[in-house]
Amino acid sequence: MTRAFRFGVVAPITSELPAWRDRVRRIADLGYSTLLMPDVPTWQPALAPTLATAAALTDLRVGSWVYAAALREPLSMAWEAHSLSVLTDGRFEMGIGAGRPGIEVELGLPAVSPAERRTRMRETVEQLRTFDGSELHTPVVMAVAGPKSQALALEVADAVTFVLGPDNDRAETTKMVRGFSTSRDIELSQHIAAVGDGVAPFMAPPDLDTAALRTADSLVILPSDPAAAAEEIERRREEIGFSYFVIGADFADTLAPVVAKLAGQ
Template sequence: MTRPFRFGVVAPIRTDLPTWRDHVRRIADSGYSTLLMPDVAQWQPAPGPALATAAALTDLRVGTWVYASPLRPAWMTAWEAHSLSVLTEGRFEMGIGTGRPGMEDELRAKGIPVVAPSERLTQIRETVRALRELDGSDLRTPVAMAVRGAKAQALAAEVADTVTFALMPEESRADVARLVSDFRAIGDRELALHVSVVGDSVAPFMAPPDTDPAALRAADSLAILPSDPAAAIDEIQRRRAELGFSYFVFGGDSADTMAPVVAELAGR
């Protein structure tokens, strides 16, 4: 099934609040589907209050990109996600994963036990189970899951509505094609692509600051798109036709650059 295009923006609060609020309104006016928040403690306000604020400003959908399952009890994440669904009248999407590379150091620094990857997947399963119980029969919060290995893919095929792959920026198109093929063998879900670089602009919170755009282009990485709108439109259409990606997530600093692309493709 060919799904229509939609576009999200990871837009953490990195400026004064009036500037950020103006940015959120501009994102909404440009036709983006979703405003997203990373789960990075102490670098920005917590995702829940920030997303509730964004949802009150516009009619955008809002979501986490993504909750790190080891950072909090499953029931707490589920309660916050359900609460955001209620407060936004169904416009919240819960993104969740097992954590960024180096998560173990962050957990130790916060005094949180470091658990094995399999236990992190169990935490995700328990979070979604608790969320479904809280939602009841009148509400269904969409779940986006960041996956990599076979066990994570299997869980996503079972519980997620949207799947994004936890990729290293330098991985090639061929590498991603294999991951997509493996997943498509077990599940048909909306596929989201995390695009951390547009032209030579590297998005904070989405890629390491030392990411080299030229190296990504040389590797034929899907983590980068051209800044020229016409070229980006062609490449995005290619990625849906060849790989099935229909939901594209950009960094906040590239939202204006990609606005003509969104205007052309959103909903098609």
């Protein structure tokens, strides 16, 4: 089945609050489907109240991009996700991943092994389904890399986003995504770290070499020209299956013509 395109925006608070609120409204007006926030304790206001605020400002869906299992216990993470679903009338999507290596140690927490991170992810989704019950289904978008996290996502996720490095070229990415096979209908998402020569805050290191990405034919970058970006996005759906594209808020206006052309198609 060919899924319709949808587009999300990661919109961390990098300005005064009135300007951020205006940005959220602008993103909604441009036709994006989802407003997303990173899970970065001590760097940003807490994820849950920020998303609840965004949901109250517009009719956008909201989501975590993504909860870091290395930092959170399954029970509290699941309860927070369920609570956001209730408070937003079902407009919340729980993005969840292992968390980047060492993030917990940087925050003064005990180190968490990759196996324990995956265990927490599984337990979180299981607990979330218990909280949701039969009346509510909170969509789970799982960030995956290796075969073990992919296998977990095949069991429990509604959508997946593949964690790609700068060295993953088009051929490698295509092979990886095509190898992710399932009899269930799972949405395939793409995390776009750069557009043109710009790099999105909180979505990649600021010193990411965009010229090297283009040379490597990496899929974590899109052209800044809307016509070229739309053509590339259509190619990625046709050849690989990606239909949900997540960009940084700094590029929302640049790619607005793409959203106007492709969203829902």
